[in-house]
Amino acid sequence: MRMFLWTRTTPQRDGALENDIVVHEYTHGITNRMTGGGTGRCLQTTEAGGMGEGWSDAFASWTEKTSSAVDDFVMGQYVINSAAGIRTHPYSTSATVNPLRYSSVKALNEVHNIGEVWANMLHNVYASLVAARGWSATARTNPSGTEGNIVFLHLFIDALALQPCNPTFVTARDAWIQADVNRYGGVNKCTLWKAFASRGLGVGAAGFTDSSTVPTGC
Known part of the structure; x- marks a missing residue:
């Protein structure tokens, strides 16, 4: 895992001192090793590599939650000494705060920018699961709970x-x-579909063309 000094401030700030950046980098180890059976070579396309960045941001966000509130999440505020952080938008359930959708990827070719789209989708999935199933304060030590943050x-x-x-x-x-x-026997099917579809990744989404359709029954 490579950690760096950030050069946007004087003195420079160490990424190893910001928890969300440390978690982001550790998560690359998880996603690279678990995708494709442990080859470590299965997030190589631009789209897949971008999703790797998105998973890392989404997991960092998960570790920062201290209540059932799903506030907007901003990555990397410390390392650049800015409330805006290092991404183009906060991660948010509000389409005004964060307008990124599946179709946004069509205009993107850099993995961190693509990752923002995926991470924001997962932010919305998280919010939907917590709204439907509640939130556990012991999610880090009790994985057997049924609350939304554990399910996520x-x-x-x-x-x-x-x-x-x-x-x-x-x-x-x-x-x-x-x-x-x-x-879970598919009990969260509609919650998941509605969250993905809310950002364009519904039934029929393909080629970075949005779909807001959900399966029959949802």
């Missing part, structure tokens, strides 16, 4: 092992849906 983390990890090498937004979404079937 299980599905986050389970889906990595189910998705193909070099996943796309669509195949990664499908892995989340399948992970819920495998672990």
Whole structure:
């Protein structure tokens, strides 16, 4: 894992002193090793590499939650000494605060920018699960709970092992849906679909063209 000094301030600030950056980098180790059976070579396309950045931001956000409130999350405020952080938008359930959608990827070709789209989708998935199932203050030590933040983390990890090498937004979404079937019997299906569809990754989304459609019954 490589950590760096950030040069935007004087004196320079050490990324190792900001928890969300440390968690972001550790999560690269998880996603690279679990996707594609441990090869460490299955997040190589621009889209998959971008999603790798997104998972890392999303997991950093998960570790920062201290209550059931799903506030906007800003990455990297300390290292650049700015409330705006290092991303283009805060992660938010508000489309005004963060307008990024599946179709936004069409105009992007840099992995961190693509990652923002995926991380914001997962921010919305997290918010939906917590709204539906509640929040546990002991999620880090009691993985057997049924609260939304615990469910989110299980599905986050389970889906990595189910998705193909070099996943796309669509195949990664499908892995989340399948992970819920495998672990929870699919009880969160509609919650997941509605969250993904709210940002354009509904049924029929393809080629970075949005779809807000959810399955029949949802």
